[in-house]
Amino acid sequence: MHIACPLAALAPGDSVRLDTSPPIAVFHTEDGELFALDDTCTHQDASLADGWVDGCEVECPLHASKFNLRTGEVDSPPAKLPVRVHRVSVVDGQIMVEESSEAPNLPPGLSINGHV
DSSP states (O other), X not given: OEEEEEGGGSOTTXXXXXXXXXXXXXXXXXXXXXXXXXXXXXSSSOBGGGSEEETTEEEOTTTOOEEETTXXXXXXXXXXXOOOEEEEEEETTXXXXXXXXXXXXXXXXXXXXXXX
């Protein structure tokens, strides 16, 4: 389990990046839902936490790939591979993220430690 931040510190529409390996992005939607995905776009090395959330999708800031926040599936290319989805809960006012045990899909040339 990773502690992301206090729920009160993450306003609806905002996101936060966790310095895990690989990094995880936590999104608080305008509707008040919380989601956590691997932070790195599977097309090229870009932070999804820096992207734009619209409804239940996040758009990568680099080449506009879109990922479904619920499933991690690609809703719009150029990305082809999904990102991992992580379980989110709120415990005593803290956003907690349970990291998926699945292997991450990383962009070409990137490894878990950020080295080729």
